[in-house]
Amino acid sequence: MILTPQNIDHLNTISPWLAVNDVHGEQALHADVAILAGHAVLPGLLGAFSRLAATDIPLLLSGGIGHSTELLKSALHTVQVNSDASSEAQLLADAAVQLCGIRADQLIIEDQSRNCGENAAFSRRALLTRELAAQRIIVIQDPLMQRRTTETFRHEWQRQGQQADFISWPVFVPQLVLQDGQPLIAGAASQQGLWAMDRYVSMVLGEVRRLRDDKEGYGPLGLGFIGHVDVPHAVEHAWQRLMAEPELAALVR
Template sequence: MYLSDEAIRDLNTLAGWLALDDLSARETLNPELLILAGHAIMPNIIGALDLAAKTGIPVLLSGGIGHSTTLLQQAVKQDPLTATIETEGRGEADILGEIAHQVFAIPWENIEIENRSTNCGQNADFSRDTLLAQSSIPATILLVQDPLMQRRTFESFQHSWRQKNLTSRFINWPVFVPHVVKVDDSLVITGGQRAGIWTIERYIAMILGEVKRLRDDETGYGPAGAGFIDHVDIPDAVENAWRRLTANNKLLVSVR
Protein backbone atom coordinates (compact mmCIF):
# COMPACT_ATOMS: atom_id res chain seq x y z
CA MET A 1 0.00 0.00 0.00
CA TYR A 2 1.22 3.50 -0.84
CA LEU A 3 0.52 6.40 1.51
CA SER A 4 1.57 9.97 0.86
CA ASP A 5 3.42 11.89 3.57
CA GLU A 6 0.27 13.95 4.11
CA ALA A 7 -1.86 10.82 4.59
CA ILE A 8 0.64 9.47 7.11
CA ARG A 9 0.56 12.75 9.03
CA ASP A 10 -3.23 12.70 9.00
CA LEU A 11 -3.39 9.13 10.27
CA ASN A 12 -0.99 10.01 13.08
CA THR A 13 -3.10 13.04 13.98
CA LEU A 14 -6.19 10.87 14.28
CA ALA A 15 -4.42 8.09 16.19
CA GLY A 16 -2.97 10.59 18.65
CA TRP A 17 -6.44 11.95 19.35
CA LEU A 18 -8.16 8.57 19.56
CA ALA A 19 -5.55 7.10 21.93
CA LEU A 20 -6.63 9.34 24.80
CA ASP A 21 -3.90 9.26 27.44
CA ASP A 22 -4.34 10.81 30.89
CA LEU A 23 -1.63 8.77 32.57
CA SER A 24 1.38 10.51 31.05
CA ALA A 25 0.28 13.85 32.49
CA ARG A 26 0.02 12.58 36.10
CA GLU A 27 2.85 12.24 38.57
CA THR A 28 0.83 10.31 41.14
CA LEU A 29 -1.84 7.73 40.52
CA ASN A 30 -4.08 5.97 43.04
CA PRO A 31 -6.83 4.14 41.15
CA GLU A 32 -9.03 1.77 43.09
CA LEU A 33 -9.71 -0.43 40.05
CA LEU A 34 -8.35 -1.13 36.57
CA ILE A 35 -10.97 -1.93 33.93
CA LEU A 36 -9.56 -3.67 30.86
CA ALA A 37 -12.04 -3.98 28.00
CA GLY A 38 -11.52 -6.95 25.70
CA HIS A 39 -9.67 -6.50 22.41
CA ALA A 40 -6.79 -8.08 20.50
CA ILE A 41 -3.79 -5.74 20.84
CA MET A 42 -1.30 -7.78 22.86
CA PRO A 43 1.19 -5.03 23.83
CA ASN A 44 -1.70 -3.12 25.37
CA ILE A 45 -3.03 -6.17 27.24
CA ILE A 46 0.41 -7.17 28.51
CA GLY A 47 1.18 -3.61 29.65
CA ALA A 48 -2.10 -3.25 31.53
CA LEU A 49 -1.87 -6.59 33.33
CA ASP A 50 1.80 -6.04 34.13
CA LEU A 51 0.88 -2.76 35.85
CA ALA A 52 -1.92 -4.45 37.78
CA ALA A 53 0.42 -7.23 38.90
CA LYS A 54 3.15 -4.84 40.05
CA THR A 55 0.83 -2.47 41.90
CA GLY A 56 -1.84 -4.82 43.23
CA ILE A 57 -4.68 -2.83 41.62
CA PRO A 58 -7.77 -5.08 41.32
CA VAL A 59 -8.88 -5.64 37.74
CA LEU A 60 -12.28 -5.93 36.11
CA LEU A 61 -12.04 -7.67 32.72
CA SER A 62 -14.94 -6.95 30.38
CA GLY A 63 -15.83 -8.77 27.19
CA GLY A 64 -17.75 -11.78 25.93
CA ILE A 65 -17.69 -13.16 22.40
CA GLY A 66 -17.70 -10.26 19.94
CA HIS A 67 -15.99 -8.79 16.89
CA SER A 68 -12.46 -9.02 18.34
CA THR A 69 -12.69 -12.46 19.93
CA THR A 70 -11.22 -14.46 17.04
CA LEU A 71 -8.44 -11.90 16.64
CA LEU A 72 -7.66 -12.12 20.37
CA GLN A 73 -7.58 -15.91 20.24
CA GLN A 74 -5.12 -15.78 17.34
CA ALA A 75 -2.95 -13.12 18.99
CA VAL A 76 -2.75 -15.10 22.24
CA LYS A 77 -1.62 -18.24 20.41
CA GLN A 78 1.00 -16.30 18.41
CA ASP A 79 2.59 -14.61 21.43
CA PRO A 80 5.20 -16.81 23.19
CA LEU A 81 4.24 -15.31 26.54
CA THR A 82 0.63 -16.50 26.26
CA ALA A 83 0.74 -19.36 23.75
CA THR A 84 -0.22 -22.01 26.31
CA ILE A 85 -3.42 -20.22 27.35
CA GLU A 86 -6.55 -22.13 26.29
CA THR A 87 -8.75 -19.91 24.12
CA GLU A 88 -11.12 -22.25 22.29
CA GLY A 89 -14.76 -21.34 22.89
CA ARG A 90 -13.88 -18.70 25.45
CA GLY A 91 -14.94 -15.08 25.60
CA GLU A 92 -12.49 -12.21 25.81
CA ALA A 93 -12.71 -11.57 29.56
CA ASP A 94 -12.22 -15.26 30.33
CA ILE A 95 -9.10 -15.37 28.14
CA LEU A 96 -7.75 -12.19 29.73
CA GLY A 97 -8.45 -13.63 33.16
CA GLU A 98 -6.31 -16.67 32.42
CA ILE A 99 -3.50 -14.42 31.18
CA ALA A 100 -3.77 -12.29 34.32
CA HIS A 101 -3.64 -15.31 36.61
CA GLN A 102 -1.30 -17.69 34.77
CA VAL A 103 1.20 -15.25 33.28
CA PHE A 104 1.15 -12.41 35.80
CA ALA A 105 0.21 -14.36 38.94
CA ILE A 106 -2.62 -11.99 39.78
CA PRO A 107 -4.73 -13.82 42.38
CA TRP A 108 -8.29 -14.67 41.38
CA GLU A 109 -9.63 -12.63 44.30
CA ASN A 110 -8.21 -9.55 42.55
CA ILE A 111 -9.90 -10.43 39.24
CA GLU A 112 -13.53 -9.74 38.33
CA ILE A 113 -14.88 -11.25 35.10
CA GLU A 114 -17.68 -9.65 33.07
CA ASN A 115 -18.07 -11.97 30.09
CA ARG A 116 -21.45 -11.06 28.57
CA SER A 117 -20.73 -7.83 26.71
CA THR A 118 -20.32 -7.89 22.93
CA ASN A 119 -19.65 -4.22 22.16
CA CYS A 120 -18.21 -1.05 23.66
CA GLY A 121 -21.50 0.20 25.10
CA GLN A 122 -22.15 -3.11 26.81
CA ASN A 123 -18.60 -3.12 28.18
CA ALA A 124 -19.57 0.05 30.00
CA ASP A 125 -23.11 -0.92 31.06
CA PHE A 126 -22.26 -4.45 32.19
CA SER A 127 -19.12 -3.33 34.02
CA ARG A 128 -21.18 -0.68 35.79
CA ASP A 129 -23.89 -3.18 36.70
CA THR A 130 -21.30 -5.68 37.97
CA LEU A 131 -19.94 -3.06 40.34
CA LEU A 132 -23.40 -1.89 41.39
CA ALA A 133 -24.36 -5.48 42.24
CA GLN A 134 -21.42 -5.52 44.63
CA SER A 135 -22.30 -2.07 46.01
CA SER A 136 -18.74 -1.13 45.14
CA ILE A 137 -18.31 1.85 42.81
CA PRO A 138 -14.68 3.03 42.89
CA ALA A 139 -14.01 6.75 43.05
CA THR A 140 -11.12 6.48 40.58
CA ILE A 141 -10.86 3.93 37.75
CA LEU A 142 -7.97 3.33 35.37
CA LEU A 143 -9.57 2.55 32.00
CA VAL A 144 -7.68 0.58 29.33
CA GLN A 145 -8.75 -0.38 25.82
CA ASP A 146 -7.30 -0.88 22.34
CA PRO A 147 -5.54 2.49 21.81
CA LEU A 148 -7.66 3.32 18.76
CA MET A 149 -10.84 2.68 20.79
CA GLN A 150 -9.72 4.42 23.98
CA ARG A 151 -11.57 7.70 23.43
CA ARG A 152 -14.85 6.03 22.42
CA THR A 153 -14.58 3.63 25.35
CA PHE A 154 -14.12 6.56 27.73
CA GLU A 155 -17.13 8.34 26.24
CA SER A 156 -19.19 5.14 26.54
CA PHE A 157 -18.25 4.65 30.19
CA GLN A 158 -18.92 8.30 31.01
CA HIS A 159 -22.33 8.07 29.33
CA SER A 160 -23.17 4.82 31.10
CA TRP A 161 -22.13 6.10 34.53
CA ARG A 162 -24.23 9.25 34.05
CA GLN A 163 -27.33 7.15 33.42
CA LYS A 164 -27.07 6.00 37.04
CA ASN A 165 -25.80 9.31 38.45
CA LEU A 166 -22.42 7.76 39.26
CA THR A 167 -19.41 10.03 39.57
CA SER A 168 -16.32 7.84 39.24
CA ARG A 169 -13.30 9.59 37.74
CA PHE A 170 -11.84 7.70 34.78
CA ILE A 171 -8.13 7.89 34.03
CA ASN A 172 -7.51 6.86 30.43
CA TRP A 173 -4.46 4.77 29.57
CA PRO A 174 -4.03 3.35 26.06
CA VAL A 175 -0.64 1.89 27.19
CA PHE A 176 0.95 3.16 23.97
CA VAL A 177 0.06 5.63 21.22
CA PRO A 178 0.55 4.12 17.74
CA HIS A 179 2.15 5.97 14.85
CA VAL A 180 2.72 5.06 11.22
CA VAL A 181 6.23 5.60 9.84
CA LYS A 182 7.63 4.89 6.41
CA VAL A 183 10.74 2.68 6.42
CA ASP A 184 12.18 2.41 2.91
CA ASP A 185 9.12 1.28 0.94
CA SER A 186 7.28 -0.26 3.90
CA LEU A 187 4.72 1.17 6.31
CA VAL A 188 5.34 0.29 9.95
CA ILE A 189 3.06 0.87 12.94
CA THR A 190 5.20 1.79 15.93
CA GLY A 191 4.50 2.17 19.63
CA GLY A 192 3.88 -1.37 20.87
CA GLN A 193 6.94 -3.16 22.17
CA ARG A 194 5.68 -6.62 21.29
CA ALA A 195 4.24 -8.29 18.23
CA GLY A 196 0.50 -8.53 17.92
CA ILE A 197 -0.84 -5.27 16.58
CA TRP A 198 -2.86 -4.30 13.51
CA THR A 199 -2.32 -4.94 9.84
CA ILE A 200 -2.03 -1.57 8.09
CA GLU A 201 -5.38 -2.13 6.35
CA ARG A 202 -7.21 -2.88 9.59
CA TYR A 203 -5.44 0.00 11.31
CA ILE A 204 -6.61 2.54 8.75
CA ALA A 205 -10.15 1.14 8.66
CA MET A 206 -10.39 1.27 12.45
CA ILE A 207 -9.13 4.85 12.64
CA LEU A 208 -11.58 6.12 10.04
CA GLY A 209 -14.45 4.17 11.61
CA GLU A 210 -13.71 5.39 15.13
CA VAL A 211 -13.74 9.06 14.17
CA LYS A 212 -16.99 8.50 12.24
CA ARG A 213 -18.61 7.00 15.35
CA LEU A 214 -17.47 9.87 17.55
CA ARG A 215 -18.94 12.52 15.25
CA ASP A 216 -22.21 13.95 16.51
CA ASP A 217 -24.26 13.63 13.31
CA GLU A 218 -26.84 11.26 11.88
CA THR A 219 -24.24 8.55 11.23
CA GLY A 220 -22.39 8.90 14.53
CA TYR A 221 -22.95 7.67 18.07
CA GLY A 222 -23.66 11.08 19.62
CA PRO A 223 -27.06 12.63 20.52
CA ALA A 224 -27.72 13.61 16.88
CA GLY A 225 -27.23 9.99 15.81
CA ALA A 226 -27.50 6.71 17.71
CA GLY A 227 -27.33 8.35 21.15
CA PHE A 228 -24.83 5.85 22.55
CA ILE A 229 -22.54 8.60 23.86
CA ASP A 230 -22.73 12.29 24.75
CA HIS A 231 -21.56 15.04 22.42
CA VAL A 232 -17.82 14.96 21.66
CA ASP A 233 -15.98 18.09 20.52
CA ILE A 234 -13.71 17.14 17.64
CA PRO A 235 -10.71 19.48 17.18
CA ASP A 236 -10.41 21.19 13.80
CA ALA A 237 -7.11 19.45 13.07
CA VAL A 238 -8.73 16.05 13.62
CA GLU A 239 -11.82 16.90 11.59
CA ASN A 240 -9.73 18.20 8.69
CA ALA A 241 -7.44 15.16 8.72
CA TRP A 242 -10.44 12.81 8.75
CA ARG A 243 -12.07 14.64 5.83
CA ARG A 244 -8.90 14.49 3.73
CA LEU A 245 -8.49 10.77 4.38
CA THR A 246 -12.13 9.90 3.70
CA ALA A 247 -11.98 11.86 0.45
CA ASN A 248 -9.07 9.68 -0.70
CA ASN A 249 -10.84 7.07 -2.85
CA LYS A 250 -7.66 5.06 -3.47
CA LEU A 251 -7.12 4.75 0.27
CA LEU A 252 -10.71 3.71 0.93
CA VAL A 253 -10.62 1.04 -1.78
CA SER A 254 -7.40 -0.42 -0.38
CA VAL A 255 -8.86 -0.99 3.10
CA ARG A 256 -12.19 -2.49 2.09
Protein backbone atom coordinates in the same frame (compact mmCIF):
# COMPACT_ATOMS: atom_id res chain seq x y z
CA MET B 1 -3.00 -0.28 -0.11
CA ILE B 2 -0.35 2.42 -0.57
CA LEU B 3 0.02 5.12 2.05
CA THR B 4 1.67 8.34 0.94
CA PRO B 5 3.75 10.44 3.36
CA GLN B 6 0.80 12.87 3.48
CA ASN B 7 -1.58 10.01 4.35
CA ILE B 8 0.76 9.01 7.17
CA ASP B 9 0.89 12.58 8.47
CA HIS B 10 -2.91 12.72 8.50
CA LEU B 11 -3.20 9.37 10.29
CA ASN B 12 -0.62 10.54 12.83
CA THR B 13 -2.72 13.64 13.50
CA ILE B 14 -5.72 11.49 14.33
CA SER B 15 -4.28 8.55 16.29
CA PRO B 16 -3.03 10.47 19.38
CA TRP B 17 -6.45 12.07 19.70
CA LEU B 18 -8.16 8.67 19.56
CA ALA B 19 -5.67 7.16 22.02
CA VAL B 20 -6.36 9.78 24.69
CA ASN B 21 -3.89 9.14 27.49
CA ASP B 22 -4.26 10.32 31.10
CA VAL B 23 -1.44 8.10 32.42
CA HIS B 24 1.97 9.44 31.45
CA GLY B 25 5.26 7.59 31.61
CA GLU B 26 5.76 5.29 34.57
CA GLN B 27 3.70 7.32 37.02
CA ALA B 28 2.09 5.22 39.74
CA LEU B 29 -1.42 4.00 39.05
CA HIS B 30 -4.03 5.15 41.55
CA ALA B 31 -7.63 3.99 41.17
CA ASP B 32 -10.43 2.11 42.89
CA VAL B 33 -10.70 -0.25 39.93
CA ALA B 34 -9.34 -0.72 36.42
CA ILE B 35 -11.65 -1.92 33.65
CA LEU B 36 -10.14 -3.54 30.57
CA ALA B 37 -12.53 -3.97 27.66
CA GLY B 38 -11.79 -6.98 25.48
CA HIS B 39 -9.58 -6.40 22.45
CA ALA B 40 -6.67 -8.07 20.68
CA VAL B 41 -3.79 -5.56 20.73
CA LEU B 42 -1.23 -7.70 22.50
CA PRO B 43 1.33 -5.04 23.58
CA GLY B 44 -1.45 -3.05 25.22
CA LEU B 45 -2.85 -6.07 27.03
CA LEU B 46 0.50 -7.29 28.33
CA GLY B 47 1.60 -3.78 29.25
CA ALA B 48 -1.55 -3.23 31.28
CA PHE B 49 -1.31 -6.60 33.02
CA SER B 50 2.36 -6.08 33.89
CA ARG B 51 1.76 -2.67 35.45
CA LEU B 52 -1.37 -3.71 37.31
CA ALA B 53 0.26 -6.88 38.68
CA ALA B 54 2.45 -4.64 40.82
CA THR B 55 -0.60 -2.99 42.41
CA ASP B 56 -3.60 -4.02 44.50
CA ILE B 57 -6.05 -2.38 42.08
CA PRO B 58 -8.93 -4.75 41.20
CA LEU B 59 -9.07 -5.45 37.46
CA LEU B 60 -12.45 -5.97 35.84
CA LEU B 61 -12.17 -7.78 32.50
CA SER B 62 -15.16 -7.09 30.27
CA GLY B 63 -15.99 -9.05 27.16
CA GLY B 64 -18.13 -11.92 25.97
CA ILE B 65 -18.00 -13.11 22.37
CA GLY B 66 -17.69 -10.29 19.84
CA HIS B 67 -15.83 -8.89 16.85
CA SER B 68 -12.38 -9.26 18.42
CA THR B 69 -12.73 -12.71 19.96
CA GLU B 70 -11.06 -14.72 17.20
CA LEU B 71 -8.33 -12.09 16.83
CA LEU B 72 -7.70 -12.32 20.57
CA LYS B 73 -7.50 -16.10 20.50
CA SER B 74 -4.97 -15.91 17.67
CA ALA B 75 -2.89 -13.27 19.47
CA LEU B 76 -2.79 -15.24 22.73
CA HIS B 77 -1.84 -18.39 20.86
CA THR B 78 1.35 -16.68 19.66
CA VAL B 79 2.45 -16.13 23.28
CA GLN B 80 1.45 -19.65 24.33
CA VAL B 81 -1.45 -18.86 26.62
CA ASN B 82 -3.11 -22.12 27.59
CA SER B 83 -6.87 -21.53 27.60
CA ASP B 84 -9.98 -23.21 26.30
CA ALA B 85 -12.18 -20.25 27.27
CA SER B 86 -14.71 -18.91 24.80
CA SER B 87 -15.29 -15.41 26.22
CA GLU B 88 -12.83 -12.57 25.82
CA ALA B 89 -12.91 -11.84 29.55
CA GLN B 90 -11.89 -15.36 30.54
CA LEU B 91 -9.25 -15.53 27.80
CA LEU B 92 -7.80 -12.30 29.16
CA ALA B 93 -7.95 -13.61 32.72
CA ASP B 94 -5.97 -16.69 31.73
CA ALA B 95 -3.40 -14.51 29.97
CA ALA B 96 -3.09 -12.13 32.92
CA VAL B 97 -2.45 -14.95 35.38
CA GLN B 98 -0.20 -17.08 33.18
CA LEU B 99 1.94 -14.36 31.59
CA CYS B 100 2.04 -11.51 34.08
CA GLY B 101 1.47 -13.02 37.50
CA ILE B 102 -1.75 -11.21 38.30
CA ARG B 103 -3.51 -12.88 41.21
CA ALA B 104 -6.79 -14.56 40.34
CA ASP B 105 -8.43 -12.85 43.33
CA GLN B 106 -7.52 -9.46 41.84
CA LEU B 107 -9.74 -10.17 38.81
CA ILE B 108 -13.45 -9.55 38.23
CA ILE B 109 -14.91 -11.31 35.20
CA GLU B 110 -17.74 -9.82 33.12
CA ASP B 111 -18.17 -12.25 30.23
CA GLN B 112 -21.51 -11.34 28.66
CA SER B 113 -20.94 -8.01 26.86
CA ARG B 114 -20.79 -8.02 23.08
CA ASN B 115 -19.98 -4.40 22.28
CA CYS B 116 -18.68 -1.18 23.78
CA GLY B 117 -22.04 -0.08 25.17
CA GLU B 118 -22.53 -3.40 26.93
CA ASN B 119 -18.94 -3.27 28.23
CA ALA B 120 -19.92 -0.10 30.08
CA ALA B 121 -23.40 -1.15 31.20
CA PHE B 122 -22.45 -4.66 32.34
CA SER B 123 -19.25 -3.46 34.03
CA ARG B 124 -21.23 -0.94 36.06
CA ARG B 125 -23.64 -3.66 37.14
CA ALA B 126 -20.77 -5.98 38.06
CA LEU B 127 -19.30 -3.32 40.34
CA LEU B 128 -22.68 -2.73 41.96
CA THR B 129 -23.17 -6.46 42.52
CA ARG B 130 -19.85 -6.59 44.36
CA GLU B 131 -20.67 -3.39 46.24
CA LEU B 132 -17.40 -1.93 44.99
CA ALA B 133 -17.65 1.83 45.40
CA ALA B 134 -15.51 3.00 42.52
CA GLN B 135 -15.04 6.75 42.24
CA ARG B 136 -11.78 6.65 40.30
CA ILE B 137 -11.80 4.21 37.38
CA ILE B 138 -9.05 3.43 34.88
CA VAL B 139 -10.43 2.47 31.46
CA ILE B 140 -8.23 0.39 29.14
CA GLN B 141 -9.09 -0.50 25.56
CA ASP B 142 -7.58 -0.93 22.11
CA PRO B 143 -5.72 2.42 21.81
CA LEU B 144 -7.65 3.41 18.70
CA MET B 145 -10.96 2.83 20.54
CA GLN B 146 -9.78 4.47 23.74
CA ARG B 147 -11.55 7.83 23.43
CA ARG B 148 -14.88 6.34 22.37
CA THR B 149 -14.76 3.68 25.07
CA THR B 150 -14.02 6.20 27.81
CA GLU B 151 -16.82 8.43 26.54
CA THR B 152 -19.18 5.42 26.52
CA PHE B 153 -18.36 4.60 30.15
CA ARG B 154 -18.78 8.24 31.18
CA HIS B 155 -22.14 8.41 29.36
CA GLU B 156 -23.40 5.19 30.99
CA TRP B 157 -22.52 6.36 34.49
CA GLN B 158 -24.14 9.76 33.90
CA ARG B 159 -27.23 8.12 32.40
CA GLN B 160 -27.61 6.06 35.57
CA GLY B 161 -27.09 9.08 37.83
CA GLN B 162 -23.71 7.92 39.11
CA GLN B 163 -20.54 9.97 39.43
CA ALA B 164 -17.01 8.74 38.79
CA ASP B 165 -13.72 10.04 37.46
CA PHE B 166 -12.57 8.08 34.42
CA ILE B 167 -8.86 7.83 33.67
CA SER B 168 -8.17 6.91 30.06
CA TRP B 169 -5.15 4.62 29.65
CA PRO B 170 -4.38 3.20 26.20
CA VAL B 171 -1.02 1.82 27.53
CA PHE B 172 0.71 3.15 24.40
CA VAL B 173 -0.06 5.71 21.70
CA PRO B 174 0.47 4.38 18.16
CA GLN B 175 2.11 6.38 15.38
CA LEU B 176 3.14 5.44 11.85
CA VAL B 177 6.76 5.75 10.76
CA LEU B 178 8.47 4.94 7.49
CA GLN B 179 11.04 2.17 7.66
CA ASP B 180 12.82 1.25 4.43
CA GLY B 181 10.04 3.07 2.61
CA GLN B 182 7.26 1.06 4.25
CA PRO B 183 4.86 2.28 6.96
CA LEU B 184 5.35 0.69 10.37
CA ILE B 185 3.28 1.07 13.52
CA ALA B 186 5.48 2.48 16.29
CA GLY B 187 4.94 3.32 19.94
CA ALA B 188 4.42 -0.16 21.38
CA ALA B 189 6.93 -2.21 23.34
CA SER B 190 6.73 -4.93 20.70
CA GLN B 191 5.59 -5.35 17.11
CA GLN B 192 4.00 -8.69 17.98
CA GLY B 193 0.23 -8.60 18.11
CA LEU B 194 -0.37 -5.19 16.56
CA TRP B 195 -2.98 -4.35 13.94
CA ALA B 196 -2.64 -5.33 10.31
CA MET B 197 -2.13 -2.07 8.40
CA ASP B 198 -5.50 -2.16 6.62
CA ARG B 199 -7.25 -2.77 9.96
CA TYR B 200 -5.31 0.09 11.52
CA VAL B 201 -6.41 2.54 8.83
CA SER B 202 -9.97 1.21 8.90
CA MET B 203 -10.19 1.70 12.66
CA VAL B 204 -8.68 5.20 12.65
CA LEU B 205 -11.14 6.41 10.03
CA GLY B 206 -14.11 4.53 11.48
CA GLU B 207 -13.54 5.82 14.99
CA VAL B 208 -13.59 9.45 13.87
CA ARG B 209 -16.84 8.82 12.02
CA ARG B 210 -18.37 7.34 15.17
CA LEU B 211 -17.16 10.20 17.38
CA ARG B 212 -18.42 12.99 15.12
CA ASP B 213 -21.73 14.27 16.49
CA ASP B 214 -23.90 13.99 13.39
CA LYS B 215 -26.58 11.63 12.14
CA GLU B 216 -23.99 8.95 11.32
CA GLY B 217 -22.15 9.25 14.63
CA TYR B 218 -22.66 7.88 18.10
CA GLY B 219 -23.36 11.24 19.78
CA PRO B 220 -26.66 12.94 20.71
CA LEU B 221 -27.35 13.93 17.08
CA GLY B 222 -26.90 10.32 15.97
CA LEU B 223 -27.34 7.05 17.84
CA GLY B 224 -26.99 8.57 21.30
CA PHE B 225 -24.47 6.04 22.62
CA ILE B 226 -22.17 8.78 23.95
CA GLY B 227 -22.33 12.44 24.87
CA HIS B 228 -21.23 15.24 22.57
CA VAL B 229 -17.55 15.12 21.59
CA ASP B 230 -15.76 18.09 20.05
CA VAL B 231 -13.55 16.94 17.18
CA PRO B 232 -10.53 19.26 16.88
CA HIS B 233 -10.22 21.10 13.58
CA ALA B 234 -6.89 19.42 12.76
CA VAL B 235 -8.40 15.96 13.30
CA GLU B 236 -11.49 16.78 11.24
CA HIS B 237 -9.33 18.18 8.41
CA ALA B 238 -7.06 15.12 8.41
CA TRP B 239 -10.07 12.79 8.41
CA GLN B 240 -11.74 14.63 5.52
CA ARG B 241 -8.56 14.46 3.44
CA LEU B 242 -8.20 10.73 4.04
CA MET B 243 -11.88 10.02 3.38
CA ALA B 244 -11.57 11.84 0.04
CA GLU B 245 -9.43 8.94 -1.20
CA PRO B 246 -11.76 6.14 -2.37
CA GLU B 247 -9.32 3.31 -1.55
CA LEU B 248 -9.04 4.46 2.06
CA ALA B 249 -12.71 5.38 2.47
CA ALA B 250 -13.66 1.87 1.31
CA LEU B 251 -11.90 0.43 4.37
CA VAL B 252 -14.29 2.12 6.80
CA ARG B 253 -16.79 -0.23 8.44
